[in-house]
Amino acid sequence: MGLKAKxxxxxxxxxxxxxxxxxxxxxxxxxxxxxxxxxxEAAIITAAASAIRDYTSKEIEPLLTEQSKTRFLPHTVPSWAAQTNLRTLQRQFRDYTYKEAALNPTNPADRATDWETDIISAFKRDPSLKQFVSMRDSPVGPILSTSTPIRITDPACLTCHSTPAAAPPSMIDLYGSANGFGWQLNDVIGAQIVSVPTHVAFDRANEAFRISLLGLAIAFLVTILLLNLLLHFVIVKPVRRISTIAREVSLGNMSGAEVQVKGRDEIASLAESFNRMRRSLANAMKLLEGQ
Known part of the structure; x- marks a missing residue:
């Protein structure tokens, strides 16, 4: 195996x-x-939903207090406002969802599915759990969900959700008396669940990975090519020239041209040393022939 091959x-x-x-x-x-x-992305959506809830509670609900006495207005409910506003976002970004899932919701549309029930149960089992991150498969690929618990901390909420008798009649007329009651203070009744598709971010990551790997491979190959050229012209070619002349000298041909010395590197030093040795050998041969 030659030097270049090794x-x-x-x-x-x-x-x-x-x-x-x-x-x-x-x-x-x-x-x-x-x-x-x-x-x-999920944190931004959650923050947006919380901002809508807060704005509805502080700004919208007081403005509609009088109208709510005669007709229940869901616009005053923070969870309804947040979910309704973010559904507009979902029209443009179909795979992004926000839901305030509940085990016993007033609005049947908010009832938790099986996987959402598991998340709510995790919050009920562990009161110290503030966030739950999960992954599930979907037709568009893996979906990452971040969830935060919905806990009843304001006694005023129980006015509408303790018993049907205590709830506003206008709310009973709209949603009925079968759902959304029996809530207890400090109980986890649901979860804010934001679902974000991972395929967009991971597709970008995979594309960046392929490009970076290709770039590294090209850089390596270019480096090997340049090192091969350097090896050929600086080492292999001069050594072959010295080897050819050495073979001729070993066969008794002393009249050939000397190795051309170029530069001041180790190969040039080797060539110069070889030329001196060749001249010394030629002089020695002449002395022997003269005797």
Whole structure:
């Protein structure tokens, strides 16, 4: 095996090891960043919903107090306002959803599904749990959901949700008396659940991974090519020239041209030393022939 073949074999092994390490590190970093991006999107939606709830409670509800005495207006309910506003967002971003799921909701549309019930149950089991992050499959790919508990901390909420007799008659007329009652103070009755598709962020991460890996591979190959050219012209070619002249000298041909010395590197030093040795050998041969 020649010097170039050995060199390329070592460089190929280095290339594979380097690409493997770079691929593992970049893949992990890019996908962790993609997950943080998805969580950030979910946090923004949650914050927007909380802002709508707060605005409805402080600004809208007081304005409609008199009208609510004769006809129940869901516009005064913070959860209704938040979900209605964010459904507008869902028209443009279909895979993004916001829901205030409840085990016993006043509005049947808010009733928790099986997987949402599991999340609410987790909050009920662990009162210290402030956020729950989960992943589920869907036709568009994995969906990441972040959930926060809905806990009854304001006694005023029990006015509408303790018993049907205590609730406003206008609310009973709209939703009936079968749902949304029996709530207890400090009880977890539901969860704010924001669902964000991961395929967008992870597709970007995978594309960036492929581009970075391709860029590293090209950089490695260009480096190997340049090192091969350097090896050929600086080492292999001069050594071959010295080897050819040495073979002629070994066969008794002392009249050939000397090795041309170029530069001041180790190969030039070797060529100069070889020329001196060749001249010394030629002089020695002449002395022997003269005797």
């Amino acid at each position: 060199f390329n074999l070592v460089m190929l092994v280095a290339l594979l090891i380097g690409l493997s390490i770079a691929a593992a590190l970049s893949y992990r970093a890019l996908h962790e960043n993609a997950q943080r991006e998805v969580l950030q």
